Amino acid sequence: MEVATLMTQMHENLSEIHKTLAGLSVEKHDSKIDEVEQQRDSVLESLQEKFDKEQEEISVKRDTEIQEIRERRRKEDEERERRRRQEDEERDMNNQAEDERRRDLLHSEIRHVEDETEEQLDLIEAEARQLIDEGRERIRLLEDRRRVSHTSNRDPVNADNKTS
16 A cells, blocks of 8 residues: 555545544533523522422411411410409309308307307396395394394293293
8 A cells, every 4th residue: 555545544534533523512512501501590490489489478378377376375365364363253252252151150159159148147147136035035034033032032921931
């Protein structure tokens, strides 16, 4: 083979390599990669926007629920406090009524004891008066006897009889 032929073949091979390399251009792929990346970025941005919007809606919904719960609990607390006040008032009224009933019972028992005591004292005083009256009567009788006896000792007729 001759050098000229070898040179020609070598130039042809180099041309073919250059053509093949030119056909392997990354520009087309780069643009496809750029397009895919842009689509991805667009989808990600859309997803993020959707997430942010949903997050905002959820946040508003949660805030509303929290406010509703707080309001419900506040009303429950007020109702519970109202019931407790009512129970306290009822208990106080019942206690006052019981105290009044017990005071009335005490006064009734005191009156009963005083009445019984008064009756007993009246009986004792009546017995004492009777004893005094009986004692006075005995004393009177004894004095009458003594007078009779004393007078008979002074009587001369009876005095002789006593000496004999």
